[in-house]
Amino acid sequence: MSSLDDLKTRAHELRERLEGQLASASDPGALQAVRDRFLGRKAGEITALFKDLGKLAAEARKEAGEALNQLKEFGEARIGDAEASLARRLRESRLSSERIDVTLPGRARPAGGKHPLTLVREEVEDVFIGMGFDIFDGPEVDDDFHCFEALNMPADHPARDMQDTFYLEGLPPRLLRTHTSTGQIRSMLANEDPPGVRVLCPGRVFRRDDDITHSPMFHQFEGLVVNEGITLGDLMGTLEAFIHALFGKEYPVRFRPSYFPYTEPSVEVDMGCSTCKGRRTGxxxxxxxxxxxxxxxxxxxxAVFESVNARLGKVVYDPRKVSGFAFGTGIERVAMIKYGISDIRLFYESDVRFLEQFS
Ligand SMILES: [Zn+2]
Known part of the structure; x- marks a missing residue:
């Protein structure tokens, strides 16, 4: 038979152990283990003490029962408190670890800019689109017919010497185009509404030159207008309007006779120097x-119209009825004049200190 004192001693000892184990339980799993060990319905140590009540003498049971109930309430309260305080600590630590410091400086995203040659090409395209031109894109790898022969430069023509290029192996023979004038031929051949043509052909061109003023790859744009009744006056008015749109109306424009195999008459176009503003001394x-x-x-x-007609197998561009004008230049040249750049190699060196001035 257990005595009341014995039960009270065990209750006291249980209370001490419960306190000790609660103090070292630092995570939810450990707390649950303490709860099971002391208050579990079947195997809890406090629960077990209640079973010993029946072994006490009747007069001692009331006092023992009260002591055990206090112990059980104490255990539940302490474990409940521990659970609540652990949940609070976990929440606080999660909040502090997930906190966003809004005072930190933002992460800068490096932003690129357009290359000056792209800027100039787009500006030139915009001017001509505004005058009703379509943009015509031709291949960089072309053939002798489109690059030379159809442009009135047969195989023995001396003008070919100035445009030596890169030839590709294999048949049919292929070459890298030396000028965007190939676009003249290709746009006339592809024209769905002949004989009217109004195209601008910008793009990369290639020549076997490499020195301080020549690059084996550079950029041109070529323009072509064909229809009945097109005159030299149309050429002059169009190109003057283009120069004034790109550089400003203050620049004078002049036309000089020149020579190209594929135009007759041929005209070089000059504008007032943008560096010295056309001072008399220059x-x-x-x-x-x-x-x-x-x-x-x-x-x-x-002869250019005749070549295209021959390739088409019918007279679409009859030189007695239709006429046209063509023009072209290097995009590098326009960019150098526009931005006052003196060395063509700056365009190809990918030096950010140079390029960032344009973005
Ligand atoms: Zn000058």
Whole structure:
């Protein structure tokens, strides 16, 4: 038979152990283990004490029962408190670890800018689109017919010497185009509404040159207008409007006779020097003339129309009825004049200190 004192001693000891184990339970799993060990319905140590009540003498049971109930309430309260305080600590630590410091500086995203040659090409395209031109995109790998022969430069023509290029192995023979004038031929051949043509052909071109003023790859744009009744006056008005749109109306424009195999007559187009503003004494950029050459142009040579007709197998562009003008220049040249750049190699060196001035 257990005595009341014995039961009270065990209750006291249980209370001490419960306190000790609660103090070292630092996670939800450990707390649940303490709860099971002391208050579990079947195997809890406090629960077990209640079973010993029946072994006490009747007069001792009431006092023992009260002591055990106090112990049970104490255990539940302490474990409940411990659970609540652990949940609070876990929540606080999660909040502090997930906190966003809004005072930190933002992460800068590096932003690129457009290359000056792209800027100039887009600006030139915009001007001509505004004048009703379509943009015509031709292949960089082309053939002798489109690059030379159809442009009135047969195999023995001396003008080919100035445009030596890169030839690709294999048949049919292929080459890298030396000028965007290939676009003249291709746009006339592809024309769905002949004989009217009004296209601008920008793109990369290639030549076997590599020195301080020549790059084996550079950029051009070529323009072509064909229809009945097109005159040299249309050429002059169009190119003057283009130069004024790109550089400003204050620049004078002049036309000089010249020679290209695929135009007749041929005309070089100069504009007032943007560096010295056309002072009478000039400057180094304009070689003391006050003028810089900006475009080559001319009236389409009848032989060019004949070549296209021959390829089409019918007379679509009859030189007695239709006429046209063509023009072209290097995008690098226009960019150098526009931005006052003196060395063509700057465009290809990918030096950010140079490029970032344009973005
Ligand atoms: Zn000048």
């Amino acid at each position: 400057c180094r950029v304009c070689k003391q003339t006050g003028w810089v050459e900006i475009l080559g142009s001319g009236m389409v040579h009848p």
